[in-house]
Amino acid sequence: MKSTLFRNARIIDPSQKLDTSADILIDKGIIKKIGKDIEAPNNTQVYDLQGAVVAPGFIDMHVHLREPGYEHKATIASELTAAAAGGFVGVACMPNTNPAIDDGSIVRYIKEQAAKAMNGMIDVYPIAAVTKNREGRQITEMAELSDAGVVGFSDDGNPVENTQIMRIALEYAKMFNKPIIQHAEDKALSHGGVMNEGFVSTTLGLPGIPTIAEAVMIQRDIMLTVYSGGKYHVAHLSTQAGLHLIREAKESGLPVTCEVTPHHFTLTDEEVRSFDTNTKMHPPLRSQEDVDAMKEGLRDGTIDVIATDHAPHSYDEKEVEYLYAPFGIVGLETAIGLSVTELVKPGILTISQMIEKFTVNPRRVMDLPQVIIKEGEKACFTIFKPEEEWTVDIQKFKSKSKNSPFHGRKLTGKPVGVVNNNEVMMN
Ligand SMILES: [Zn+2]
Numbered sequence: 001m002k003s004t005l006f007r008n009a010r011i012i013d014p015s016q017k018l019d020t021s022a023d024i025l026i027d028k029g030i031i032k033k034i035g036k037d038i039e040a041p042n043n044t045q046v047y048d049l050q051g052a053v054v055a056p057g058f059i060d061m062h063v064h065l066r067e068p069g070y071e072h073k074a075t076i077a078s079e080l081t082a083a084a085a086g087g088f089v090g091v092a093c094m095p096n097t098n099p100a101i102d103d104g105s106i107v108r109y110i111k112e113q114a115a116k117a118m119n120g121m122i123d124v125y126p127i128a129a130v131t132k133n134r135e136g137r138q139i140t141e142m143a144e145l146s147d148a149g150v151v152g153f154s155d156d157g158n159p160v161e162n163t164q165i166m167r168i169a170l171e172y173a174k175m176f177n178k179p180i181i182q183h184a185e186d187k188a189l190s191h192g193g194v195m196n197e198g199f200v201s202t203t204l205g206l207p208g209i210p211t212i213a214e215a216v217m218i219q220r221d222i223m224l225t226v227y228s229g230g231k232y233h234v235a236h237l238s239t240q241a242g243l244h245l246i247r248e249a250k251e252s253g254l255p256v257t258c259e260v261t262p263h264h265f266t267l268t269d270e271e272v273r274s275f276d277t278n279t280k281m282h283p284p285l286r287s288q289e290d291v292d293a294m295k296e297g298l299r300d301g302t303i304d305v306i307a308t309d310h311a312p313h314s315y316d317e318k319e320v321e322y323l324y325a326p327f328g329i330v331g332l333e334t335a336i337g338l339s340v341t342e343l344v345k346p347g348i349l350t351i352s353q354m355i356e357k358f359t360v361n362p363r364r365v366m367d368l369p370q371v372i373i374k375e376g377e378k379a380c381f382t383i384f385k386p387e388e389e390w391t392v393d394i395q396k397f398k399s400k401s402k403n404s405p406f407h408g409r410k411l412t413g414k415p416v417g418v419v420n421n422n423e424v425m426m427n
Pocket of ligand 1: 183235282283
Protein backbone atom coordinates (compact mmCIF):
# COMPACT_ATOMS: atom_id res chain seq x y z
CA MET A 1 0.00 0.00 0.00
CA LYS A 2 1.25 3.48 -0.77
CA SER A 3 1.02 5.90 2.10
CA THR A 4 -2.35 7.25 3.14
CA LEU A 5 -3.23 10.54 4.77
CA PHE A 6 -6.50 11.00 6.62
CA ARG A 7 -7.33 14.65 7.09
CA ASN A 8 -9.71 16.01 9.73
CA ALA A 9 -10.14 12.83 11.74
CA ARG A 10 -11.78 12.81 15.15
CA ILE A 11 -9.60 10.25 16.90
CA ILE A 12 -11.34 8.51 19.80
CA ASP A 13 -9.29 5.89 21.62
CA PRO A 14 -10.84 4.86 24.95
CA SER A 15 -7.69 3.05 26.11
CA GLN A 16 -5.81 6.37 26.10
CA LYS A 17 -8.90 8.46 27.03
CA LEU A 18 -8.26 10.27 23.78
CA ASP A 19 -10.78 12.39 21.85
CA THR A 20 -9.01 14.81 19.55
CA SER A 21 -9.04 16.24 16.04
CA ALA A 22 -5.99 15.61 13.86
CA ASP A 23 -4.59 14.29 10.60
CA ILE A 24 -3.17 10.76 10.48
CA LEU A 25 -0.41 9.68 8.10
CA ILE A 26 0.01 5.95 7.49
CA ASP A 27 2.97 4.37 5.75
CA LYS A 28 3.36 0.62 5.11
CA GLY A 29 0.50 -0.11 7.49
CA ILE A 30 2.08 1.80 10.40
CA ILE A 31 0.93 5.11 11.90
CA LYS A 32 3.75 7.43 10.91
CA LYS A 33 2.43 10.72 12.19
CA ILE A 34 -0.55 12.18 14.03
CA GLY A 35 -0.84 15.97 14.05
CA LYS A 36 -2.30 19.14 12.61
CA ASP A 37 -1.93 20.00 8.91
CA ILE A 38 0.40 17.15 8.02
CA GLU A 39 1.95 17.61 4.61
CA ALA A 40 1.22 14.78 2.19
CA PRO A 41 4.40 13.08 0.88
CA ASN A 42 4.53 12.25 -2.84
CA ASN A 43 2.32 9.42 -4.00
CA THR A 44 0.02 9.61 -0.99
CA GLN A 45 -3.68 8.80 -1.11
CA VAL A 46 -5.47 11.59 0.77
CA TYR A 47 -8.94 11.30 2.31
CA ASP A 48 -10.73 14.22 3.95
CA LEU A 49 -12.73 12.60 6.75
CA GLN A 50 -14.60 15.82 7.60
CA GLY A 51 -14.70 15.02 11.28
CA ALA A 52 -15.54 11.32 10.99
CA VAL A 53 -14.53 9.26 14.01
CA VAL A 54 -11.38 7.14 13.75
CA ALA A 55 -11.46 4.44 16.44
CA PRO A 56 -9.39 1.33 17.20
CA GLY A 57 -10.58 -1.39 14.78
CA PHE A 58 -13.88 -3.02 15.75
CA ILE A 59 -14.28 -6.77 16.22
CA ASP A 60 -17.53 -8.69 16.01
CA MET A 61 -17.03 -11.65 18.30
CA HIS A 62 -20.14 -13.56 17.22
CA VAL A 63 -20.34 -14.26 13.48
CA HIS A 64 -21.48 -17.28 11.49
CA LEU A 65 -19.38 -17.40 8.32
CA ARG A 66 -21.13 -20.62 7.11
CA GLU A 67 -18.05 -21.96 5.35
CA PRO A 68 -17.22 -24.82 5.18
CA GLY A 69 -20.49 -26.55 4.47
CA TYR A 70 -23.19 -23.93 3.91
CA GLU A 71 -21.83 -21.89 1.03
CA HIS A 72 -25.35 -21.32 -0.34
CA LYS A 73 -25.91 -19.04 2.68
CA ALA A 74 -22.54 -17.31 2.76
CA THR A 75 -18.84 -17.77 2.18
CA ILE A 76 -15.84 -16.57 4.12
CA ALA A 77 -15.03 -14.19 1.26
CA SER A 78 -18.57 -12.76 1.02
CA GLU A 79 -18.99 -12.23 4.76
CA LEU A 80 -15.57 -10.65 5.25
CA THR A 81 -16.55 -8.10 2.62
CA ALA A 82 -19.73 -7.50 4.65
CA ALA A 83 -17.65 -7.16 7.81
CA ALA A 84 -15.46 -4.50 6.21
CA ALA A 85 -18.51 -2.63 4.88
CA GLY A 86 -20.00 -2.72 8.37
CA GLY A 87 -16.88 -1.22 9.92
CA PHE A 88 -15.26 -4.36 11.36
CA VAL A 89 -11.57 -5.22 11.01
CA GLY A 90 -12.04 -8.62 12.62
CA VAL A 91 -14.62 -11.29 13.33
CA ALA A 92 -14.70 -14.32 15.59
CA CYS A 93 -16.47 -17.13 13.78
CA MET A 94 -18.68 -19.76 15.36
CA PRO A 95 -18.05 -23.49 14.89
CA ASN A 96 -21.47 -24.59 13.58
CA THR A 97 -20.07 -25.22 10.13
CA ASN A 98 -20.04 -28.58 8.34
CA PRO A 99 -17.70 -30.07 9.33
CA ALA A 100 -17.79 -28.23 12.66
CA ILE A 101 -14.69 -26.40 13.86
CA ASP A 102 -13.69 -29.26 16.15
CA ASP A 103 -10.24 -30.06 14.80
CA GLY A 104 -7.09 -28.16 13.91
CA SER A 105 -7.37 -28.82 10.18
CA ILE A 106 -10.68 -26.88 9.98
CA VAL A 107 -9.13 -23.98 11.89
CA ARG A 108 -6.27 -23.89 9.40
CA TYR A 109 -8.68 -24.10 6.43
CA ILE A 110 -10.67 -21.10 7.68
CA LYS A 111 -7.53 -19.08 8.31
CA GLU A 112 -6.24 -19.86 4.82
CA GLN A 113 -9.53 -18.80 3.20
CA ALA A 114 -9.57 -15.63 5.30
CA ALA A 115 -6.03 -14.77 4.25
CA LYS A 116 -7.08 -15.00 0.58
CA ALA A 117 -10.13 -12.74 0.98
CA MET A 118 -9.55 -8.99 0.62
CA ASN A 119 -5.76 -9.47 0.74
CA GLY A 120 -6.07 -10.69 4.29
CA MET A 121 -7.44 -7.36 5.46
CA ILE A 122 -9.97 -8.78 7.89
CA ASP A 123 -8.74 -10.80 10.85
CA VAL A 124 -10.65 -14.00 11.51
CA TYR A 125 -10.57 -15.57 14.95
CA PRO A 126 -12.08 -19.06 14.91
CA ILE A 127 -13.98 -20.26 17.95
CA ALA A 128 -13.78 -24.04 18.29
CA ALA A 129 -16.52 -26.39 19.39
CA VAL A 130 -16.60 -27.50 23.00
CA THR A 131 -17.66 -31.01 21.97
CA LYS A 132 -17.01 -33.15 18.88
CA ASN A 133 -19.43 -32.12 16.12
CA ARG A 134 -21.17 -29.95 18.75
CA GLU A 135 -23.07 -33.04 19.87
CA GLY A 136 -22.52 -32.53 23.57
CA ARG A 137 -20.92 -35.93 24.18
CA GLN A 138 -17.14 -35.82 23.83
CA ILE A 139 -14.87 -32.84 24.56
CA THR A 140 -12.71 -31.62 21.66
CA GLU A 141 -8.91 -31.64 21.72
CA MET A 142 -8.65 -28.23 23.33
CA ALA A 143 -4.85 -28.20 23.47
CA GLU A 144 -4.52 -28.92 19.75
CA LEU A 145 -7.21 -26.36 18.91
CA SER A 146 -5.52 -23.74 21.08
CA ASP A 147 -2.24 -24.40 19.28
CA ALA A 148 -4.07 -23.94 15.96
CA GLY A 149 -5.11 -20.47 17.16
CA VAL A 150 -8.71 -20.57 18.36
CA VAL A 151 -9.79 -17.77 20.71
CA GLY A 152 -12.47 -19.60 22.68
CA PHE A 153 -14.80 -22.57 22.76
CA SER A 154 -18.53 -22.76 22.11
CA ASP A 155 -21.14 -25.19 20.84
CA ASP A 156 -23.17 -22.14 19.73
CA GLY A 157 -26.48 -22.98 18.17
CA ASN A 158 -26.55 -25.59 20.90
CA PRO A 159 -25.95 -25.07 24.60
CA VAL A 160 -23.47 -27.27 26.42
CA GLU A 161 -26.23 -29.12 28.23
CA ASN A 162 -24.39 -31.84 30.10
CA THR A 163 -23.27 -30.40 33.44
CA GLN A 164 -20.25 -32.64 33.81
CA ILE A 165 -19.05 -31.77 30.30
CA MET A 166 -19.49 -28.06 31.02
CA ARG A 167 -17.51 -28.43 34.22
CA ILE A 168 -14.63 -30.20 32.47
CA ALA A 169 -14.72 -27.74 29.56
CA LEU A 170 -14.35 -24.79 31.94
CA GLU A 171 -11.47 -26.53 33.71
CA TYR A 172 -9.63 -27.41 30.47
CA ALA A 173 -10.17 -24.07 28.75
CA LYS A 174 -8.81 -22.33 31.83
CA MET A 175 -5.42 -23.96 31.18
CA PHE A 176 -5.28 -22.07 27.87
CA ASN A 177 -6.84 -18.89 29.31
CA LYS A 178 -9.76 -19.19 26.85
CA PRO A 179 -13.43 -18.53 27.59
CA ILE A 180 -16.26 -21.00 27.25
CA ILE A 181 -18.87 -19.09 25.26
CA GLN A 182 -22.27 -20.42 26.15
CA HIS A 183 -25.43 -20.31 24.08
CA ALA A 184 -27.47 -20.24 27.29
CA GLU A 185 -30.61 -22.24 26.75
CA ASP A 186 -32.26 -24.99 28.75
CA LYS A 187 -33.65 -27.08 25.92
CA ALA A 188 -36.26 -28.81 28.05
CA LEU A 189 -37.75 -25.38 28.78
CA SER A 190 -37.40 -23.92 25.26
CA HIS A 191 -38.51 -27.10 23.52
CA GLY A 192 -40.33 -26.40 20.26
CA GLY A 193 -40.52 -22.64 20.87
CA VAL A 194 -40.18 -20.20 17.97
CA MET A 195 -40.59 -16.85 19.76
CA ASN A 196 -40.60 -15.29 23.22
CA GLU A 197 -43.16 -16.84 25.57
CA GLY A 198 -45.57 -14.15 26.68
CA PHE A 199 -48.65 -12.19 25.75
CA VAL A 200 -47.75 -11.92 22.06
CA SER A 201 -47.01 -15.64 21.64
CA THR A 202 -50.33 -16.47 23.29
CA THR A 203 -52.17 -14.06 20.99
CA LEU A 204 -50.47 -15.44 17.89
CA GLY A 205 -50.77 -19.06 18.98
CA LEU A 206 -47.06 -19.67 18.45
CA PRO A 207 -45.05 -21.88 20.85
CA GLY A 208 -42.94 -19.77 23.19
CA ILE A 209 -39.42 -19.83 24.63
CA PRO A 210 -39.59 -18.62 28.25
CA THR A 211 -37.00 -16.19 29.62
CA ILE A 212 -36.26 -18.76 32.32
CA ALA A 213 -34.76 -21.06 29.65
CA GLU A 214 -31.86 -18.60 29.43
CA ALA A 215 -31.63 -17.68 33.10
CA VAL A 216 -31.62 -21.26 34.41
CA MET A 217 -28.65 -22.14 32.23
CA ILE A 218 -26.73 -19.00 33.22
CA GLN A 219 -27.38 -19.74 36.90
CA ARG A 220 -26.05 -23.29 36.55
CA ASP A 221 -23.02 -22.13 34.61
CA ILE A 222 -22.15 -19.45 37.16
CA MET A 223 -22.13 -22.14 39.85
CA LEU A 224 -19.81 -24.21 37.66
CA THR A 225 -17.61 -21.16 37.10
CA VAL A 226 -17.28 -20.66 40.85
CA TYR A 227 -16.38 -24.32 41.22
CA SER A 228 -13.95 -24.61 38.29
CA GLY A 229 -12.43 -21.13 38.19
CA GLY A 230 -12.77 -21.04 34.37
CA LYS A 231 -13.66 -18.06 32.17
CA TYR A 232 -17.32 -17.92 31.20
CA HIS A 233 -18.90 -15.72 28.51
CA VAL A 234 -22.62 -15.57 27.78
CA ALA A 235 -23.41 -15.21 24.07
CA HIS A 236 -26.35 -13.06 22.91
CA LEU A 237 -27.86 -12.26 26.30
CA SER A 238 -31.57 -11.45 25.95
CA THR A 239 -33.29 -11.47 29.33
CA GLN A 240 -33.53 -9.25 32.39
CA ALA A 241 -33.34 -12.37 34.57
CA GLY A 242 -30.07 -13.44 32.94
CA LEU A 243 -28.67 -9.93 33.26
CA HIS A 244 -29.34 -9.87 37.02
CA LEU A 245 -27.41 -13.11 37.47
CA ILE A 246 -24.43 -11.82 35.51
CA ARG A 247 -24.45 -8.55 37.43
CA GLU A 248 -24.32 -10.44 40.75
CA ALA A 249 -21.58 -12.75 39.46
CA LYS A 250 -19.48 -9.77 38.40
CA GLU A 251 -20.04 -8.05 41.73
CA SER A 252 -18.62 -11.09 43.46
CA GLY A 253 -15.54 -10.91 41.24
CA LEU A 254 -16.16 -13.92 39.00
CA PRO A 255 -14.57 -14.07 35.50
CA VAL A 256 -17.98 -13.81 33.85
CA THR A 257 -18.62 -11.63 30.78
CA CYS A 258 -21.43 -11.26 28.27
CA GLU A 259 -22.51 -9.78 24.97
CA VAL A 260 -25.77 -8.45 23.54
CA THR A 261 -26.84 -8.18 19.91
CA PRO A 262 -28.17 -4.96 18.39
CA HIS A 263 -31.53 -6.64 17.70
CA HIS A 264 -31.96 -7.53 21.37
CA PHE A 265 -31.55 -3.92 22.45
CA THR A 266 -33.68 -2.58 19.57
CA LEU A 267 -36.68 -4.83 18.86
CA THR A 268 -39.36 -6.52 20.98
CA ASP A 269 -41.55 -9.56 20.36
CA GLU A 270 -44.26 -7.19 19.09
CA GLU A 271 -42.36 -7.37 15.77
CA VAL A 272 -43.38 -11.01 15.37
CA ARG A 273 -47.00 -9.91 14.75
CA SER A 274 -45.86 -9.24 11.16
CA PHE A 275 -45.01 -12.96 10.81
CA ASP A 276 -41.86 -11.75 9.03
CA THR A 277 -39.46 -14.67 9.45
CA ASN A 278 -36.65 -12.12 9.81
CA THR A 279 -37.99 -11.54 13.32
CA LYS A 280 -37.21 -15.17 14.19
CA MET A 281 -33.92 -15.58 15.97
CA HIS A 282 -32.40 -17.51 18.83
CA PRO A 283 -32.69 -16.32 21.55
CA PRO A 284 -35.96 -14.71 20.44
CA LEU A 285 -36.87 -11.03 20.53
CA ARG A 286 -38.08 -10.42 24.08
CA SER A 287 -40.38 -7.97 25.90
CA GLN A 288 -39.92 -4.21 26.30
CA GLU A 289 -38.79 -4.87 29.90
CA ASP A 290 -35.99 -7.08 28.63
CA VAL A 291 -34.97 -4.56 25.96
CA ASP A 292 -34.83 -1.85 28.64
CA ALA A 293 -32.75 -4.18 30.83
CA MET A 294 -30.26 -4.74 27.97
CA LYS A 295 -29.82 -0.98 27.66
CA GLU A 296 -29.35 -0.60 31.39
CA GLY A 297 -26.84 -3.47 31.35
CA LEU A 298 -24.88 -1.73 28.61
CA ARG A 299 -25.01 1.56 30.49
CA ASP A 300 -23.86 0.19 33.85
CA GLY A 301 -21.15 -2.02 32.30
CA THR A 302 -22.70 -5.42 33.11
CA ILE A 303 -22.79 -6.07 29.36
CA ASP A 304 -19.22 -5.97 28.08
CA VAL A 305 -19.62 -6.48 24.37
CA ILE A 306 -21.90 -5.68 21.43
CA ALA A 307 -21.78 -8.61 18.98
CA THR A 308 -24.14 -9.27 16.11
CA ASP A 309 -24.77 -13.05 15.94
CA HIS A 310 -24.57 -12.46 12.17
CA ALA A 311 -26.44 -15.48 10.78
CA PRO A 312 -26.92 -15.53 7.01
CA HIS A 313 -29.73 -17.65 5.57
CA SER A 314 -30.71 -17.83 1.90
CA TYR A 315 -33.93 -16.20 0.70
CA ASP A 316 -35.62 -19.56 0.09
CA GLU A 317 -34.85 -20.85 3.56
CA LYS A 318 -36.50 -17.86 5.23
CA GLU A 319 -39.40 -17.72 2.74
CA VAL A 320 -41.47 -20.36 4.56
CA GLU A 321 -44.07 -20.43 7.35
CA TYR A 322 -42.90 -18.85 10.60
CA LEU A 323 -42.87 -22.19 12.41
CA TYR A 324 -40.47 -23.74 9.92
CA ALA A 325 -38.10 -20.85 9.20
CA PRO A 326 -34.52 -21.11 10.46
CA PHE A 327 -33.46 -18.84 13.34
CA GLY A 328 -31.18 -15.86 12.74
CA ILE A 329 -30.53 -12.60 10.90
CA VAL A 330 -27.55 -10.86 9.34
CA GLY A 331 -26.08 -8.08 11.45
CA LEU A 332 -22.63 -6.95 10.35
CA GLU A 333 -23.78 -4.06 8.19
CA THR A 334 -26.32 -2.56 10.61
CA ALA A 335 -24.45 -2.89 13.92
CA ILE A 336 -22.87 0.57 14.07
CA GLY A 337 -26.05 2.31 12.88
CA LEU A 338 -28.27 0.54 15.41
CA SER A 339 -25.79 1.14 18.24
CA VAL A 340 -25.47 4.86 17.57
CA THR A 341 -29.23 5.23 17.03
CA GLU A 342 -30.40 3.21 20.04
CA LEU A 343 -27.57 3.81 22.51
CA VAL A 344 -25.50 6.91 21.73
CA LYS A 345 -28.25 9.26 20.51
CA PRO A 346 -30.50 8.71 23.57
CA GLY A 347 -27.49 9.17 25.87
CA ILE A 348 -27.25 5.59 27.16
CA LEU A 349 -23.61 5.31 26.05
CA THR A 350 -21.06 7.91 25.02
CA ILE A 351 -19.38 7.30 21.67
CA SER A 352 -16.26 6.31 23.58
CA GLN A 353 -18.20 3.73 25.64
CA MET A 354 -19.76 2.33 22.48
CA ILE A 355 -16.28 1.98 20.98
CA GLU A 356 -15.14 0.07 24.07
CA LYS A 357 -17.90 -2.48 23.56
CA PHE A 358 -16.85 -3.02 19.94
CA THR A 359 -13.08 -3.24 20.37
CA VAL A 360 -11.52 -2.93 23.84
CA ASN A 361 -13.86 -5.38 25.57
CA PRO A 362 -14.15 -8.13 22.94
CA ARG A 363 -10.36 -8.10 22.65
CA ARG A 364 -10.12 -8.45 26.43
CA VAL A 365 -12.66 -11.32 26.54
CA MET A 366 -10.79 -13.23 23.82
CA ASP A 367 -7.36 -12.30 25.21
CA LEU A 368 -6.28 -10.49 22.01
CA PRO A 369 -3.80 -7.60 21.97
CA GLN A 370 -5.38 -4.15 22.24
CA VAL A 371 -5.16 -1.63 19.40
CA ILE A 372 -3.70 1.78 20.25
CA ILE A 373 -3.87 4.82 17.98
CA LYS A 374 -0.39 6.19 18.40
CA GLU A 375 2.62 6.99 16.21
CA GLY A 376 4.66 3.84 15.54
CA GLU A 377 1.70 1.50 16.13
CA LYS A 378 -0.02 -0.62 13.49
CA ALA A 379 -2.82 1.23 11.69
CA CYS A 380 -5.99 -0.65 12.62
CA PHE A 381 -9.04 1.61 12.45
CA THR A 382 -12.78 1.67 12.17
CA ILE A 383 -13.94 4.94 10.63
CA PHE A 384 -17.56 6.03 11.03
CA LYS A 385 -19.73 9.12 10.93
CA PRO A 386 -21.81 9.23 14.11
CA GLU A 387 -24.06 12.02 12.81
CA GLU A 388 -24.81 10.65 9.34
CA GLU A 389 -28.37 9.54 8.66
CA TRP A 390 -29.08 6.73 6.25
CA THR A 391 -31.73 4.18 5.38
CA VAL A 392 -31.04 0.44 5.50
CA ASP A 393 -31.35 -1.17 2.06
CA ILE A 394 -30.78 -4.92 2.13
CA GLN A 395 -30.08 -4.90 -1.62
CA LYS A 396 -26.94 -2.90 -0.87
CA PHE A 397 -25.65 -5.44 1.66
CA LYS A 398 -22.35 -7.05 0.76
CA SER A 399 -23.42 -10.16 2.68
CA LYS A 400 -24.48 -13.04 0.48
CA SER A 401 -27.74 -13.19 2.45
CA LYS A 402 -30.21 -10.39 3.04
CA ASN A 403 -32.22 -11.71 5.98
CA SER A 404 -32.62 -8.55 8.05
CA PRO A 405 -35.70 -7.12 9.79
CA PHE A 406 -34.21 -3.63 9.44
CA HIS A 407 -34.83 -3.04 5.71
CA GLY A 408 -36.12 0.51 5.26
CA ARG A 409 -35.19 1.58 8.80
CA LYS A 410 -33.72 5.04 9.23
CA LEU A 411 -30.51 5.00 11.24
CA THR A 412 -27.99 7.53 12.46
CA GLY A 413 -24.32 6.55 12.43
CA LYS A 414 -22.68 5.09 9.37
CA PRO A 415 -19.47 3.12 8.86
CA VAL A 416 -17.30 4.78 6.23
CA GLY A 417 -14.15 2.70 6.17
CA VAL A 418 -11.68 0.33 7.75
CA VAL A 419 -7.89 0.16 7.87
CA ASN A 420 -6.06 -3.03 8.81
CA ASN A 421 -3.11 -5.22 7.82
CA ASN A 422 -1.67 -2.63 5.42
CA GLU A 423 -5.00 -2.28 3.56
CA VAL A 424 -7.52 0.56 3.38
CA MET A 425 -11.15 0.15 2.36
CA MET A 426 -13.44 3.17 2.14
CA ASN A 427 -17.17 2.56 1.54
ZN1 LIG B 1 -26.38 -18.95 19.86
